[in-house]
Amino acid sequence: MKKKILMLGNSHLVIFGFRGELIERLVKEGYEVIVAFPNGPFGEGKETSWKYGCRFVEIPMNRWGKNPIEEFLLLNKYKKIIKAISPDIVLSYTVKCDIYGGIACGHLGIPYIPNITGLGKGLAEGSWTKIITTALYKKAIKNAQCVFFQNSQDKKFFEMSGIKFNRSKILPGSGVNLEKFKALPYPNDGKVVFTYMARVMKAKGIDQFLDAAKTIKAESPNTEFQICGYCEEDYKGIIDEAAAIGVVTYHGLVTDVEKYEMMSSCVVLPSFHPEGVSNVLLEAAASARPIITTNRPGCRDAVDDGISGFLVKERDSEDLIDKIRKFLSLTVEERTQMGLAGRQKMEKWFDRQIVVDAYMNEISGIVSDIN
16 A cells, blocks of 8 residues: 655645655655645645646645634644545645644654744744744654754754754755756846845845835846745735836746746845745756845855855845945856856755655655554
């Protein structure tokens, strides 16, 4: 009988966008794979699951919700679904899935591997939500077979917070598919295009990007500023105003990422969100695009400052503007070499197959113990 693997996430993108290669490998090696997440703006699950040869279970959730009753009901959903499926191993991604999936697996005695894809607002904010989230994590991951972290700072935070776990490994983020994201020819058409490619939200630095766009566009008319991303927060009116006067171009949620990487001179992500390792930055670097991002965990991991891009201070529009000016002072050849340095970094440290192999090793060990 096939061993069952259940994967829990909070969106189509989290499961298929960043773990599709793992699903393919599991199916190829004879595992039955079930994926569970809410349908939403990033995609529907049923059709994609069929293409991957796995099964889809929808679990609606409010990704940012803090209502205790809603959260209790979500935990019960996880318990019921996991009990009904009776998987041999559960893999989880993102905070709520890690916590509620872990608690449910603990109650049911099911082997469990959470992936800490970032601290999330619950742990990053210094409030009652941090106290509650810490307590829930202590309960959720104490019996996990292995906890995967995406950067060493997040692991240290868990340890300093007294969140105990049996074993852990640090992965290179979610890795990046180096076949899908190939080094692209660097543009040399006289324009310099800066692209924000992420969910549109305050913590991802959209305010700093808009500030920089207004200043730099006035100074350098040959520059363009693009925004590609779903509005997670209410920025549509602000962006429309900036677009109306020619400061930015807003493309909304894009599925053909390569098209926008191709026309970009530099990818800019001034995020102060508690990232694991930003997939946007890994994909940009793999595409041989220079990066400007913040000097914080999850962002700086993807760039070598001054070599494959520039690091800026968090929440600091002036520093971002200065770094964009510095980038504009470079020749096209220097920018090209900066992008190629980023590609080399991805090839050396961030190949997604490293992540897939780490999962397969852990899963094989658990299956051997079961047998």
